[in-house]
Amino acid sequence: MTPAIASEQQPANGKSWLHRLNPGWFVALLPLSLTLFFAGLICRVAAGEVITGSYPWVPSLGVNLSFYIDGLSLVFALLISGIGTLVIIYAGGYLAGHPQLGRFYIYLLLFMTAMLGLVLSGNIIALFVFWELTSLSSYLLIGFNHSQPKARASALQALLITGGGGLALLAGLVLLGQVGGSWELSTLLTQDIVIQNHPLYLPIVLLFLLGAFTKSAQFPFHIWLPNAMAAPTPVSAYLHSATMVKAGIFLLARFNPILGNTPIWQCSLTATGAVTMLLGAYLAWQQTDLKRILAYSTISALGTLVLLLGVGTAIAVKAAVVFLIVHSLYKGALFMAAGAIDHETGTRDINQLRGLRRVMPITFVAVTLAALSMAGALPLFVGYIGKKLIYEAALTAPSAAWLLTGSVLLTNTFTVVVAGLVAVRPFWGQLKPTPKPAHEAPLSLWLGPLLLAGLGLLLVGLLEFVPSSLLTPFLATSATAIADELVRVKLAAWSGVNAIFWLSLATLLAGIGLYTGRNGLRRLLSPANALTAIGPERIYERTLAGLQIVATGQTRLLQHGYLPLYLLTIVLTTAGLIGYTLLTRYGLNIGTHWSGVRMHEITVAVVILLATIAAVVSKSRLATIAALGMIGYGLSLLFVFYGAPDLAMTQLAVETLTVIILALTLYHLPRFSRLSSTAGRTRDALVALTVGGLVSVLVLTVLTVPMQSRLTPFFAENSVTLAKGRNIVNVILVDFRALDTLGEITVLAVAAIGIYALLKQQKQNEQNE
Amino acid sequence: MEIVLALVIGGLFAGGVYMLLRRNLVKLLVGLILLGHGANLLIFLMGRLIPGRPPLVPVDATHPVGLFADPLPQALVLTAIVIGFGLQAFALVLARRLYQSAHTDDLDQLRTTET
Amino acid sequence: MHSMILSTATRYLLPLLLMFSIFLLLRGHNEPGGGFTGGLVAAAALVLYGLALGLRSARQLLGIDPRMLIYVGLLTAVVSGLLGLLSGQVFMTGLWSTQTLPVIGKLGTPLLFDVGVYLVVIGVTLTIIFALMENETDSKTGSLKEE
Structure with missing residues (x-):
């Protein structure tokens, strides 16, 4: 919870240099300390320990706020808090001077809290709550520039798609909890055989997949992610490349030991992952907006991750963990750099950007490092290891190995083109004039990309030259947590000239070739792009428009604004339900x-x-008042006859006062006018007589059932002994149920004050006129 | 007597519902009052009819002797009578204010929030 | 609505009715009566006084704004509940004196609570009716006419 609380305490306004320093540096202290805290846990987790803790939350439902930290959680936690630190510093520079920077930080830290809660939850209900919180904070962040209609529409689209998936996930989680007999992850992890043999297994899997695929932008739900680029770039870098979109991956990985290793699980994941991977890569290189290029390439990467989890072999899981980290590093760096370019030149269109390497040298270095990692070009980069592992996983897949390898090869070729578009195209060649005169970004804007890209190099160094470091066992525990079997991790960038080496080389060469001939190819492919007209984007729009029509129609139908018709609907529904129950359950037994x-x-x-x-048919208001008074006095007489003197006295006094109030008020209201037609009156009279007859029958039916009150004997027994009063009615009012009476007199007081205010206001209005 | 009272309750409900369905603002309020009376009598009758024996404990006893009227519905109805009084007063004054600003007592004319 | 007989009768009736209302309040725990009934009777008495002798004299007789009675009454009711809390028991636990008084019986917090109810009921009723009557005199039309 800490980040959300801390976000409310914005740094104070200093006067000196502190004043000019971007507040991100201060806010970043929080995620930084979290990062250090999580880093401190690596030791224990790498040794195979699972750290847990639990606080009761809704104990009556067995829902606890419990935490479950194993390798998988910790990898995510480190990514979230580590990249979060850099993004917060970056946002301080990116949105410098923005009047709503404080609000932005609140949203961002809210998201960070939710995301950390999601990956650390040990209770599936808590997990769901955090899951939805990430969707909500993503909505707020995408719509941060809420004055732009595009931003609002994109935010809504993301919320509808991920939120809809969230509902499916909730159903899946509830079913899972019912079948597995617990809301606790640690218990469920031991129940995999029970769950997989249960008839509800298939619905559970489908609901889970719906949740994960919407969140992680898998085909055909991928459409929200490119549109989410309407968000400020720090958000794109953080939520929509490094963390939130990986929540679906996390979900699949987390529940892989429980739900995985079945044909349905493996088939759906592999197929969806492969389609998404190819589609994302294919669409990415055709974009011209830097952020959209990166967004589609992110979709492709998410598809790759789903594919790897679907293959599910030890090597595939290992590849997934490594690629997850690698992708977060380089994609975070590239997004931040794209934002820096946008910030300093005023455009993100790659057709307008040339020769920036001279004016933005540091950004250039960062982008080049990240792009090399992304392309998997050189064994110097951790990206190369990731790529190598993916090829290895595809080659050794239990089925359709060659098909998968081919898809991966094609995807990676496109990825190389994307890397070229991002790193070569804007930076080389002659400097072109841009909307804003280009210059190097400030420290806060290049620090993040440079650090993340540099980390890609550093990790290779650690893996290659310090094999005894914590990194290898840590990655092994993460992979083990997903695969539910011991996974050994021995990573090396260089492993000699073998099939994978040749594949990597082929990818690189094909990519470079494609990059050079991309314009020709784009022209060649342009007819195929007409297909997007019937794509999921169009379906989404149609659905939304259809919903609007249905909503308008049903509002017109139900919300017509005629009070008597509303009341008629209510009365008839109530009478129908009561009558049906009465006749079917009891018959006419009176x-x-x-x-x-x-x-x-x-x-x-x-x-x-x-x-x-008389009160009903009278045309005179005074006669109606008199008739009402007669009814009231009649009732008080009945109360006297049947042993209720308190009621009789109260009714008598109230009736007197009511008549006075009626007399005082009705004078100001118009005479009774005949407003409805004779047909309308007949209809209402029939309805009224039916209801009256029904109530009579209901009363008589209830009276045939023997009384079984446990309260009455209790009150009678204890009235004198406990409450020292012989009038049981009064004792109930002022002692046994005194709290109710306190509520009642409060309501009375509110009503009186309301009336007083209404009348005083009227008086003032009259005086003003 | 129960049948008679059931008919009285039915009559009050019928009158209440009929008035509730009128387009006239004041008639609507009369309907509310009638329904309130009907509901009070209904709750009272649910405690069964014990003529002439109020739920009082004799001076020298610790609990009531013999048959006695059920005190619980009585307490409920007593509360309902007083609350009903407050509600009716509030509704009447509200109707009066409404008439003064909208200048109509026809509920079909009162379909929008603007006056 | 000025009638000589009514105003004279009201002058003599008022103290009787008020005494009766207090009697109802105090004996309510043991015999029919109580805060609601007593409060309504007292309010009715004051309303009658107002109708007979004019709103101003009724207000003068009361001495304080009826809204004040609502606040004091609510406060009394809450305090009667808090006394139980202060003595270390649950909110609204009844506390009783050991002596027995005539008519009232034993003194205790439930009686105090009933006094609160009594005051609130008087306050509510008078607030409503006095405000309505005030509007009536302002509208310059003295009485109710049949159409």
């Missing part, structure tokens, strides 16, 4: 043993009925 009728009682009853008729 009993026979009734107490005798005495003359004075029946007189009062007849008077009440006559007065009711």
